[in-house]
Amino acid sequence: MHSTEQLRIVIAGHVDHGKSTFIGRLFHDTGSLPEGKFEQIQAACERRGVPFEWAFLTDGLQAERDQNVTIDTGHIWFRTPRRRCVLIDAPGHKEFLKNMVTGAAGAEAALLLIDAVEGVREQTRQHEQLLQLLGIKQVVVLVNKMDRCGFRVDVFRRLAAGYPGKLVIPICAKTGDNIAAKSANMPWYDGPTALEALDGFESPEPPANLPLRLPVQDIYRFDNRRIVAGRIESGALRVGDRILFSPRHKLGTVQSLEGRQSVGITLAEQIFVERGQIISHEHDAPLVADVFSAKLFWLGKQKLDIGRRLKLKLVTQEIECHIESLSNITDDGAFADVAIRTKRPIAFDTHDRVAATGRFVLVDQHRVCGGGIITKGESIERSQNVFWTETEVSRADRERRNKHKGTVVWLTGLSASGKSTIASALERELFALGMHTYVLDGDNIRHGLSANLGFRPDDRTENIRRVGEVAKLFCDAGIIVVVAFISPYRDDRRLARSLVDEGDFVEVHVNASLAACERRDKKGLYRKARAGEIANFTGVSAPYEPPEHAEIVLDTERHTPAECVEQILRHLQDNGRI
Amino acid sequence: MNHLDRLEEQSIFILREAFHKIERLAMLWSAGKDSQTILWLVRKAFFGRVPFPAVFMETGFDMPELIALRDRLAKEWNLNLIVARNNVEGMNPSKGRVVCCSALLKENLKKIVARHNFGGLIVGVRRDEDPTRAKERYFSPRDAHMEWHVEDQPPELWDQFNTDLAGSVHLRVHPLLHWTESDIWEYAEREQIPMAQLYFARHGKRHRSLGCVPCTSAIESDADTPAKIRAELRATKKSERSVRAQDQESEDAFEKLRRDGYM
Numbered sequence: 001m002h003s004t005e006q007l008r009i010v011i012a013g014h015v016d017h018g019k020s021t022f023i024g025r026l027f028h029d030t031g032s033l034p035e036g037k038f039e040q041i042q043a044a045c046e047r048r049g050v051p052f053e054w055a056f057l058t059d060g061l062q063a064e065r066d067q068n069v070t071i072d073t074g075h076i077w078f079r080t081p082r083r084r085c086v087l088i089d090a091p092g093h094k095e096f097l098k099n100m101v102t103g104a105a106g107a108e109a110a111l112l113l114i115d116a117v118e119g120v121r122e123q124t125r126q127h128e129q130l131l132q133l134l135g136i137k138q139v140v141v142l143v144n145k146m147d148r149c150g151f152r153v154d155v156f157r158r159l160a161a162g163y164p165g166k167l168v169i170p171i172c173a174k175t176g177d178n179i180a181a182k183s184a185n186m187p188w189y190d191g192p193t194a195l196e197a198l199d200g201f202e203s204p205e206p207p208a209n210l211p212l213r214l215p216v217q218d219i220y221r222f223d224n225r226r227i228v229a230g231r232i233e234s235g236a237l238r239v240g241d242r243i244l245f246s247p248r249h250k251l252g253t254v255q256s257l258e259g260r261q262s263v264g265i266t267l268a269e270q271i272f273v274e275r276g277q278i279i280s281h282e283h284d285a286p287l288v289a290d291v292f293s294a295k296l297f298w299l300g301k302q303k304l305d306i307g308r309r310l311k312l313k314l315v316t317q318e319i320e321c322h323i324e325s326l327s328n329i330t331d332d333g334a335f336a337d338v339a340i341r342t343k344r345p346i347a348f349d350t351h352d353r354v355a356a357t358g359r360f361v362l363v364d365q366h367r368v369c370g371g372g373i374i375t376k377g378e379s380i381e382r383s384q385n386v387f388w389t390e391t392e393v394s395r396a397d398r399e400r401r402n403k404h405k406g407t408v409v410w411l412t413g414l415s416a417s418g419k420s421t422i423a424s425a426l427e428r429e430l431f432a433l434g435m436h437t438y439v440l441d442g443d444n445i446r447h448g449l450s451a452n453l454g455f456r457p458d459d460r461t462e463n464i465r466r467v468g469e470v471a472k473l474f475c476d477a478g479i480i481v482v483v484a485f486i487s488p489y490r491d492d493r494r495l496a497r498s499l500v501d502e503g504d505f506v507e508v509h510v511n512a513s514l515a516a517c518e519r520r521d522k523k524g525l526y527r528k529a530r531a532g533e534i535a536n537f538t539g540v541s542a543p544y545e546p547p548e549h550a551e552i553v554l555d556t557e558r559h560t561p562a563e564c565v566e567q568i569l570r571h572l573q574d575n576g577r578i
Numbered sequence: 579m580n581h582l583d584r585l586e587e588q589s590i591f592i593l594r595e596a597f598h599k600i601e602r603l604a605m606l607w608s609a610g611k612d613s614q615t616i617l618w619l620v621r622k623a624f625f626g627r628v629p630f631p632a633v634f635m636e637t638g639f640d641m642p643e644l645i646a647l648r649d650r651l652a653k654e655w656n657l658n659l660i661v662a663r664n665n666v667e668g669m670n671p672s673k674g675r676v677v678c679c680s681a682l683l684k685e686n687l688k689k690i691v692a693r694h695n696f697g698g699l700i701v702g703v704r705r706d707e708d709p710t711r712a713k714e715r716y717f718s719p720r721d722a723h724m725e726w727h728v729e730d731q732p733p734e735l736w737d738q739f740n741t742d743l744a745g746s747v748h749l750r751v752h753p754l755l756h757w758t759e760s761d762i763w764e765y766a767e768r769e770q771i772p773m774a775q776l777y778f779a780r781h782g783k784r785h786r787s788l789g790c791v792p793c794t795s796a797i798e799s800d801a802d803t804p805a806k807i808r809a810e811l812r813a814t815k816k817s818e819r820s821v822r823a824q825d826q827e828s829e830d831a832f833e834k835l836r837r838d839g840y841m
């Protein structure tokens with residue numbers, strides 16, 4: 001099986017320094033060209049009236065051949081005596097840096113080509129920096145076009161001196177010197193050939209003992225199971241493990257597990273899970289913060305600047321962000337040290353700890369315009385985490401639009417059944433998930449809009465009608481409005497439902513027995529009602545008509561408010577509301 | 579992790595991203611070796627299901643064995659099969675192989691994408707097949723005319739794919755891009771993926787790549803098992819698509835087809 005292991009090697013360097021030529025010649029000198037390829041290239045060159053170009057092996061596009069420049073990264077498989085490699089032919093032209101990055105990001109080793117006569121140029125440096133940022137440590141330098149300097153050792157030594165500690169090989173790609181066989185033109189060099197250098201690269205071992213990181217990719221509900229799907233980026237997971245979802249900070253237990261690395265799990269608990277959350281073990285969680293430091297590479301057409309709104313993608317998390325500070329910008333504008341602030345806290349690691357969760361790309365107008373690796377970040381202390389303990393949702397927050405459907409979540413139930421507690425907990429969760437939400441309850445309706453109404457049947461009906469109309473407006477505005485009213489009459493609730501479109505209305509029966517509610521009686525209302533001090537009190541001196549077809553029934557005697565909130569969230573997710 | 583596992587995990591990740599991100603996703607399914615591999619991976623990714631339609635393009639010059647395999651698996655694996663056919667009066671390879679391919683496959687594809695308004699198509703191309711495919715992305719946007727703007731492809735790194743459709747009409751998704759022909763056979767053997775018998779040598783001949791009957795030729799071979807096919811591939815100097823006559827018409831024949839929306 002070992003023979004099929006493969007190493008990905010990117011060929012980097014300044015434009016025209018001979019990267020593609022090197023690959024073509026390497027194939028030829030090792031007898032690896034497919035049958036008829038040589039003749040095809042010859043014909044393609046003759047048609048254009050140019051001398052033979054080895055570069056045409058990978059420069060396969062017409063535009064590339066016509067202009068003699070590599071435009072996009074090409075992948076080609078190559079067999080050395082020791083192993084299979086994928087050679088990634090990167091373009092050197094600065095305009096195609098995005099394509100170079102595309103190729104280099106997947107590489108495990110690199111060959112850096114430098115023209116002996118031109119020496120180190122802008123993209124030589126840029127590519128070097130990029131390789132470093134990408135964490136590609138195995139780099140061999142090839143000093144090419146030695147024919148153009150008469151194979152002079154001093155020219156070579158001068159260039160090689162710039163790369164202490166690295167293997168540097170003098171080659172001539174055009175003629176095959178030191179490619180697969182030792183060059184007779186350079187007897188002063190007795191190191192390995194380029195081919196031997198390829199075999200000298202090591203297949204990097206994935207680091208052991210890393211913490212579990214499993215970013216949630218999707219939730220599947222093909223049958224009655226609810227499968228959380230994702231790819232384990234590091235560490236290991238077993239059935240029965242207690243797991244933590246970050247940044248939402250919820251705990252769960254793995255009930256079943258399918259797959260090796262791309263897994264599907266089910267949970268023992270009924271908790272709401274969404275794409276983007278990172279699963280870890282409880283004791284070894286990723287950082288959670290809304291700001292971090294990073295080393296950035298920038299591909300954008302416009303200059304990198306502070307404050308510009310961008311989309312950040314880090315594993316399966318996607319969130320709006322901006323660059324908060326900027327330093328050490330290179331002259332070409334391609335690299336910088338930055339601090340990035342995200343709209344809400346996200347989960348991540350530093351790159352040196354877990355590579356996969358320590359890197360991100362930035363997207364501007366649908367296009368990746370840069371990326372980076374996280375060098376520093378500090379978790380927000382949970383106790384002082386404004387995000388998780390936020391009780392009030394500011395109006396400005398609400399006004400920013402978000403991607404979910406306007407929905408009326410109508411909580412009905414006896415006094416003290418738990419409507420307000422659940423409503424505000426639900427509001428907090430929805431807001432934490434980045435959604436627009438607002439609660440309508442006695443506090444903000446009865447004292448204002450319905451201040452002129454009492455508790456007699458007619459007044460109750462009118463009150464609910466007003467609440468229903470307001471909820472409809474909120475729903476129209478794209479907000480998830482949570483209504484927490486006893487709303488004891490079926491007809492009234494039916495009226496409220498009829499005001500919005502089908503599906504927009506989610507009736508939630510917050511269910512607890514009258515006895516249980518009376519036992520809770522925090523505000524002492526039941527006691528007063530029993531004593532006759534309050535008239536028309538639902539359950540005591542006025543009727544409650546429980547819903548017959550509520551979308552959700554919550555049993556608040558058996559479930560905690562947090563569990564009830566999870567139940568609502570899951571319903572909203574299953575029905576495409578959020 | 580083993581080499582095949584790594585290939586598989588990457589493909590599954592891509593398939594799940596596509597399924598999550600793309601509305602009205604479908605896969606092109608020819609019942610050939612790459613298609614079979616994708617279908618296998620899809621069933622792994624989605625726990626035994628194929629949660630989107632499989633589009634089979636008929637030209638009228640189809641290999642009967644592939645049609646039979648298609649119909650058998652469509653039942654066995656409970657596929658949502660869409661058979662697409664573009665009847666062009668009198669069209670055949672004698673009108674020019676590229677002309678024929680354009681009419682019966684490319685135009686057919688355009689029609690079926692338009693009819694179903696597909697947001698994305700999963701296609702089984704591999705980078706090792708030819709120099710233009712060597713430059714493909716996993717997620718490749720196509721414009722309203724299905725054109726591939728190869729000079730200006732969006733960057734793609736760290737498995738962050740371009741799934742936002744800005745101006746482009748649909749996405750091509752290539753979950754097998756990083757596989758080689760040899761990988762396909764190694765995996766097919768390990769997983770026991772059902773494959774057409776045409777790939778295995780009989781009377782000294784076998785098919786390496788299956789297209790339409792008139793434009794696909796068999797090669798001399800004694801390889802009648804996946805293992806022997808891999809041994810044969812290691813020794814051969816012939817490229818896979820050298821058996822596809824339409825590619826050989828001119829230097830840029832295949833690039834033109836592909837830019838224009840061919841697979």
Ligand SMILES: Nc1nc2c(ncn2[C@@H]2O[C@H](COP(=O)(O)OP(=O)(O)OP(=O)(O)O)[C@@H](O)[C@H]2O)c(=O)[nH]1
Pocket residue numbers: 013014015016017018019020021022053054055068069070071090091092093144145146147148171172173174175
């Ligand atoms: N004299 C001489 N010319 C060479 C040598 N290697 C490459 N060339 C020529 O240099 C030119 C550029 O070579 P390419 O291989 O296309 O360069 P590249 O680095 O791939 O360029 P981009 O991919 O566009 O960045 C071609 O005309 C080659 O023939 C060499 O060793 N000696």
Ligand SMILES: [Mg+2]
Pocket residue numbers: 019020021055059069070089090091092
């Ligand atoms: Mg090149």
